[in-house]
Amino acid sequence: MSDDVLVVAEIRDGAIKKVALELVGEGRRIAGELGGNLLAVALGHGMGDALAPLAHYGADKVFVADDPALANYTAEGYSNVLAGLIGELEPALVLLGATTQGKDLAPRLAARLAAGLASDCTGFAVQDGELHITRPIYAGKASATVREAARPYMATVRPNIFAAAEPDSSREAPMESMSVDAGVIRAKVVEMIKEAGERVELTEADIIVSGGRGLKEPENFALIEELAAVLGAAVGASRAAVDAGWKDHSYQVGQTGKVVTPTLYIACGISGAIQHLAGMKTSKYIFAINKDPDAPIFKMADYGIVGDLFKVVPVLTEEFKKMMAER
Ligand SMILES: Cc1cc2nc3c(=O)[nH]c(=O)nc-3n(C[C@H](O)[C@H](O)[C@H](O)COP(=O)(O)OP(=O)(O)OC[C@H]3O[C@@H](n4cnc5c(N)ncnc54)[C@H](O)[C@@H]3O)c2cc1C
Numbered sequence: 113m114s115d116d117v118l119v120v121a122e123i124r125d126g127a128i129k130k131v132a133l134e135l136v137g138e139g140r141r142i143a144g145e146l147g148g149n150l151l152a153v154a155l156g157h158g159m160g161d162a163l164a165p166l167a168h169y170g171a172d173k174v175f176v177a178d179d180p181a182l183a184n185y186t187a188e189g190y191s192n193v194l195a196g197l198i199g200e201l202e203p204a205l206v207l208l209g210a211t212t213q214g215k216d217l218a219p220r221l222a223a224r225l226a227a228g229l230a231s232d233c234t235g236f237a238v239q240d241g242e243l244h245i246t247r248p249i250y251a252g253k254a255s256a257t258v259r260e261a262a263r264p265y266m267a268t269v270r271p272n273i274f275a276a277a278e279p280d281s282s283r284e285a286p287m288e289s290m291s292v293d294a295g296v297i298r299a300k301v302v303e304m305i306k307e308a309g310e311r312v313e314l315t316e317a318d319i320i321v322s323g324g325r326g327l328k329e330p331e332n333f334a335l336i337e338e339l340a341a342v343l344g345a346a347v348g349a350s351r352a353a354v355d356a357g358w359k360d361h362s363y364q365v366g367q368t369g370k371v372v373t374p375t376l377y378i379a380c381g382i383s384g385a386i387q388h389l390a391g392m393k394t395s396k397y398i399f400a401i402n403k404d405p406d407a408p409i410f411k412m413a414d415y416g417i418v419g420d421l422f423k424v425v426p427v428l429t430e431e432f433k434k435m436m437a438e439r
């Protein structure tokens with residue numbers, strides 16, 4: 113068993129996901145405290161130069177599983193390859209992003225390896241050579257610290273919790289091509305259908321503009337979308353807006369929707385019910401616009417405007433447009 117930390121670097125559309133670079137930074141810090149190295153592994157097909165940032169952001173060595181069978185993510189293929197590598201490397205800790213793919217892959221892999229898994233983690237500490245991992249529980253009302261029971265230990269980590277290190281483009285790391293045996297893959301990806309229009313993924317977005325029942329009509333979501341477009345933000349919604357059929361469930365933020373951790377969360381016409389807060393309270397800054405000064409969202413907000421969103425949001429959109437143009 114080694115003291116290394118292994119990051120499973122997720123590739124999407126030929127590029128490394130931002131969360132993977134955040135994990136490389138945090139994983140490197142943990143590996144340093146454990147006395148090991150930071151290793152990364154990327155699975156896919158035709159990844160070529162796309163993997164260079166892993167070294168720039170701090171990986172000591174990169175394992176590459178490049179094979180047509182891995183071109184599209186499948187839980188079976190990816191876990192077969194990773195189980196083999198982890199069995200060989202015996203790292204202390206395996207880190208994956210708490211993305212759709214990471215959340216699907218990590219439990220399967222942990223079961224294969226009979227390893228412990230902490231999901232949706234937000235903090236890591238090494239005490240007396242032992243890993244202590246923080247994760248929210250009870251829909252974010254409390255946080256628990258779990259200790260590794262045995263190694264390797266596995267964790268999925270929320271995007272945007274850790275800042276990626278400053279990249280050093282002169283930094284290089286050895287790349288080792290793995291011989292790939294993806295094993296039996298019973299599920300085949302036949303086709304990937306992208307949603308119309310480029311949409312920033314909610315769980316990874318740096319800025320989110322969310323709308324709630326205060327918008328009153330589905331058409332009024334256009335106000336939210338315009339502000340989001342100016343800021344390069346993702347659009348979110350409360351469950352009330354989703355239940356009303358104004359947005360589909362993939363937009364829902366909260367206990368029964370997505371858990372998001374942006375730098376800035378702008379809540380427009382959202383009251384701040386506990387179930388909504390469960391999905392966004394770990395945002396770095398919360399900015400609420402609500403006409404009710406007693407709305408619970410203001411207890412959580414860092415900034416707020418008490419006012420009519422139909423007046424406030426268009427003004428914000430115009431002002432941000434000017435600011436962005438001046439940048
Ligand atoms: C088991 C369970 C799970 C749930 N999961 C989720 C979840 O995942 N996500 C979630 O969001 N909810 C969830 N809910 C629902 C949650 O309890 C609330 O009902 C919901 O969040 C309310 O949505 P809202 O804030 O948009 O609507 P409301 O609570 O109706 O709030 C609308 C707000 O808009 C303001 N407003 C109205 N007009 C204007 C205006 N012109 N300008 C400015 N402000 C205005 C009002 O003052 C009000 O504060 C769950 C509930 C249960 C029981």
